[in-house]
Amino acid sequence: MNTPDRSPQQSPLQVDAVVVGAGFAGLKAAHDLVNNGHSVVVLEGRDRVGGRVFTGEVAGVKVDLGGTWVSHRHTAIREIAEQVGCTTVPQFAEGRSTVWLAGKRRTYKGTIPRLSPAALVNMARIQLALDKLAKTIDVDAPWDSPRAEELDAISLEEWLDHKRARSTTRALMTVVTKVEWGCQPSDVSLFHVLRTIRAFGGFDFMLDAEGGMQEARYVETTQEIAVRYAALLGDRVRTGAPVRRITQEADGVTVETDALQVNARYAIVTTATEHRGGIEFEPALPENAQGLINSWGLGALSKAFVAYDQPFWRADGLSGEALTDTGTVFITFDVSPSPDGPGILMAFCDPRVFDAHHPETRKAQVVKQLTDLYGPAAARPIDYIDHCWNTDSFAPGGPNPAVAPYASTRYGSVMTKPHGRVEWAGSETAGEWTGSMNGAVLSGQRAAEAVVGLLATESHTRKKAYS
Incomplete structure (x- = not known):
């Protein structure tokens, strides 16, 4: 991977296909195109790869600030992770979970609280x-x-x-x-x-954690999968290159960043539906595609990680999983690396009462609720980190589109409909596993298959014309 020189004098790149976005959808599409013998460049607006997967660190342990879990049924993302040497660890779920509802604390076994x-x-x-x-x-x-x-x-x-x-x-x-x-x-x-x-x-x-969507996590974190997978593409991946404009002619597309122009036969755009609106298209997107952008905005979610010397809640027979209907935190999970420590609780936080506060205030809010859930020992953390996705400096929001009534049936069918030589991918464009990392990989595979087929058809047509 490399970041393009900001000099405006760079010569245009000539490739078969340009991929916009270096999340799992874009990286999978690029790999499949390369494996089919095509030249590719991947343009990523952030200064990193991964999209909505992002690694942080707390108490010396790497943690997932974005997408986290995989199931045994998520074969597409698991194959990539295995290819680049990343390994899973089961989500800790032993013991009783905790629930705080209507001002009362209880513990329970299973998926649904026993009220x-x-x-x-x-x-x-x-x-x-x-x-x-x-x-x-x-x-x-x-x-x-x-x-x-x-x-x-x-x-x-x-x-x-x-x-x-x-x-x-x-x-x-x-x-x-x-x-x-x-x-x-x-x-x-x-x-x-x-x-x-x-x-x-x-x-x-x-x-479910056991056997369900929250079955396992990656020791190296999910972004590390993307980092290693992108490294296999070498300098085909360009970070720090937000796409501003995509223009089309009868025989190709031109994709422009602030400092780079790419001429290609086809483009695959993997940004979230909402963020398609940040790109100028010529010819312009049709009215229903613009309606999709306007009505399929991402939701908002924030995460915090609180570290302790040890996962002390386990000694009390608690799993570290909790649900609560009040305050900032609404669900927690134990993501400790080992029983010996450090103990780490992942807390999902409501951005409406979280994001606008100073980091120290956010920390105090989270620690207060964890103390209510897990007792006085939770009041003495050794480290803390959080991430507010809705205030992210590039492509904010997450984890998935929050689609209001009427918008799905009015606009959903155009989500994957090509715009000339532009194909679409991204987690929300998947059928099975939509909204997951596995769905993102499958969507990139689908878009790449389409472009490979189109390139083959064009090549065959040109050969016939000169025969």
Whole structure:
């Protein structure tokens, strides 16, 4: 990898395909194109690769400030990680989890907190209804599913009203929407929720650590996978090169950064749907594609890591997993490297009451809540780090689009529709595993296959013309 010289006198690069974005989608697309014998350049606006995966450090331990977990079913990302020598460690889930709801602290075993019998029955009924509806969604063409428009016409919160969800059920569903889409239940359509549940293989699988979506983490961190994978591409990857403009002619595309011009046969753009709006297209994107950009904005999510000498909660029989319906923190996980320490708790934080504060205030908020959840020992951390994705200096927001009612069925079908010689990829463009690192890899594979086919067709046509 290298960062391009900022001199405006650089000669244009000539390649078969240019890839915009060096997250997992872009890197996978580039690798597949190279493996098919094509010349490629990858342009990344940040000064690093990885996109929404990002490594931080707390108490000398590398941690995932962005995307974190993989399942045994995430074969696409696992194959890449194995190729570059990155290894998984199971997500610690031994012992009882903690829940703080309506001002009361309890502990429980399993995925769903064991509250009152009535609350448990209500949650089970809601979960069953969501799974049943999710099975009606076509994961590859969700917008064409039966009742798609009906299900997209209401928010998750409105549906919970209709289903007479109890306060405890609503609190738990709020935690789910904050983690998965970075928003409140009122901000996301029922249809978008169902699409994700279907793509992830069911509600339980979406939430579970043991055997589910949170099954394992990478010792080296997920960004390290991207760093090593990008290194295999060498100087084909250009960081610090935000794409400003993409113009098309009948026989190719021109992609411009602040200091570099790339002429290619085709382009693959892997930025989040919202951030497609930061690129000027000529010819301009059609009206429905602009509607997608305007209505598929990313949610907001922040993460904090608090380190201790040891994972003291384990001695109390606690897993380090907690749910809470109040304050800044709404879910925690134990990401300690070993039983001997340091002990590290990962805390997901609500950006509405977190991001605007000074770092020391943010730390105090988090430590206070961890003390409520885990006792006085939590008040004595040895280190702390956080990251507010919504205030990120480049391409802010995450983890996934928070798609409001009507926007999925109105605009979702154009998400992968090519714009001339521009193909689209990125996690949210995937069918199965949409919104995950595995989905990002699969989307890059799909886009590369399309470009490889188009290049082959053009080559065949040219040969016939000269034969």
